[in-house]
Amino acid sequence: MRAALLSPDPIRFHAGLPGGSGAHAGAPDGSREGPAAADELWLDVAIHPGPTVLTCTFRPAHRLPEPSDEEAGGDVPEAPSVAPLYRPIALAIALSEAVTARQVSAVVMRELLPAFGGRRLAIYLLQDRRLYLAWENGFPAGFLDPFEGVGLDAELPGVRTLTTGRPLFFDSMERLTAAYPGIALDAERGSRAFLPLIASGRPVGSCILGFDLPRRFSTQERAALTALAGLIAHALEKAQRYESEAALARGLQHALLPRRLSAHPRVETTGRYLPGTQGMEIGGDWYDVVESGDGLALVIGDVQGHGVQAAATMGQLRTAVRAFALGDRPPDEVLAGTNHLLIDLDPGLFASCCYLRLDPASGVARAARAGHLPPLLRRPDGRTEVVDLPGGVVLGVDPRARYPVTEVRLDPGAVLALYTDGLVERPGADIDDGIEGLRAALAEARPPAAGPPLPALADLLTETARRTTDRPDDIALLLASRPGAGSGPRPSRPATGPHPP
Incomplete structure (x- = not known):
């Protein structure tokens, strides 16, 4: 269509009919080899430009006259300037x-x-x-x-x-x-x-x-x-x-992301954030680790849309979640309260969120999610699975939404991974395939106690995304682990904000 808009002469090409098949039906050059039935699956399309309209004609490709030798390979005079x-x-x-x-x-x-x-x-x-x-x-x-x-x-x-x-x-x-x-x-x-x-x-x-x-x-x-x-x-x-x-938006988001994650002597955490690189693809992804009573709250979320409004809404939600967590509220109440806040703010956006309240002593985490992707859990023996975590609808849609709570156990040496869709979603691919790819990458990496520390594991899981120059969405990743037996307590590492693309 663009060529027809640029050219004063008709534009011609072949188009296959839906459902066409056959050994010769897929030849876009209008090849006449093979039976006529195969040619009948192709149409010759001509677009004739006019002053105000484009006129299209369609003819079965097999009814076209054979090209002459001059048309097939002779010299073609240069077209006049358009x-x-x-x-x-x-x-x-x-x-x-x-x-x-x-x-x-x-x-x-x-x-x-x-x-x-x-x-x-x-x-x-x-x-x-x-x-x-x-x-x-x-x-x-x-x-x-x-x-x-x-x-x-x-x-x-x-x-x-x-x-x-x-x-x-x-x-x-x-x-x-x-x-x-x-x-x-x-x-x-x-x-x-x-x-x-x-x-x-x-x-x-x-x-x-x-x-x-x-x-x-x-x-x-x-x-x-x-x-x-x-x-x-x-x-x-x-x-x-x-x-x-x-x-x-980048400056606002950088200011709102945590500079350092809350620490606990029995838990190691690390986070990564990568901004999108297509145009204004500055989104509302965030992660956080907050002291909650005698435990830690692990949070990850994603505000719909991109730009300043998405980043500003992310900051409001992050502040609200931190306030609820500092009050040691149960996960379902945290998400319900944040949901009501977003509906009252009425920014025209919704958000997904996954919230876990971890008891560092026992390793028991009480978790709830609002339309967010399920966490991944790699057990000490290397077995890695998608956590079966029933959830409610995204935040900002239904004021009566409920968010069921599920218990998850984080054994010493295990790794819990929270992430946003930018890490696993690819155009034209099923998101389940992306989650499976991340699960496999987490399973194949060595446990932190035996190999690289948790920050190195986070770098490994985001390596492909960091090397991609054309990221359509931003990415957030939060990892948490309890040191294995015999290893001393590890302090939480500084959060890593916008990572070099």
Whole structure:
């Protein structure tokens, strides 16, 4: 569909009918080998672009005439430039998926430059009345360095186009030097377009397009580029707001996560947190260890959504849970009270939570969960299982919700793992498979008493996630263990906040 929006000529491809099968039915190149019945499972689809609509035609693939030798392998003349017919909707569709300034710039380079035959691109963003390079492609190395941070009083076309709000087109490099004597040139031949990036009347930056050969910018091309510059400006403005909000959310979440977990001489705990790396994927995952009477409360939770609101709601819930835990309230009352608080706050979000109150002397934990993933327990002999922990609905939905309490025993040398869905959920995969993978990884690791300490085990369980550069969700992990017989008491380790991705 995007190709049809960009091209003045019909776009053709083959599409398989649902349920199609057969040895030759899966050939997307329209192969005619095999019986006709197999070909009948494929349709030849043609999309014809128009000024305001797209028209589609469908024909059985086996009814198409055989291609001639010239069509199959002969030279095809170069298609005319699509610049006069470039549709702003094509760029708008691509820009809708970009959430950072770099992603917006990459879309411009991928979508806009080829359509107009451009070879060079530079995008500058305005900050404190100075222009800073956000993206460049095709210019000689170091050529743009002297222009970094130029003020709005500089006599340069990239500055003038922004201060006046008018695009500047130069059909040749001679015309550019005539208008701006002494300006540094990156090439002897070519043409340039300087476009103002203005969104909602607010200057955002400027965009420079470079072409290898002199060219006349037609009235239609000038109008199209000016309109497209407006789309780019709005996308960059949105990206700047997005990135500012992401920085605020990261700072808020970092401040709200525990710097040090409550310690007990008979229990070792450690936590890990990894933020998401896709756009604004700063979520509401949290973990905590709180003194509760003569025991410890182990908590992990996940607020729905991402951004500042999710992080702020997480902070409110964490504070509420800590207050209930410090009062040594039973797990079901902790979750019920937190549930009522979230409903009263009415942020439009819900949250999952798992809460365990551990008696360090006996190893007995009384646990309850609200829509959260079940804990994992590795026994001293290495057997690892998903804890059968009946639960109630997520927090913030039903004011009458009840949260049953179950006893879990943490023997000396055993390890209890609480985690959020970001650690086990993968796009297109069943979450049960992810939980099973984490269970297997926990089972295969050596017990802390015989091998690496608990922090090293936490690093091992999050190693794959830390190496993943494109994490769609944030991750929280909390591990707890009671030292085995013969090993001295171990202090709890400092909590690990946002981990390097």
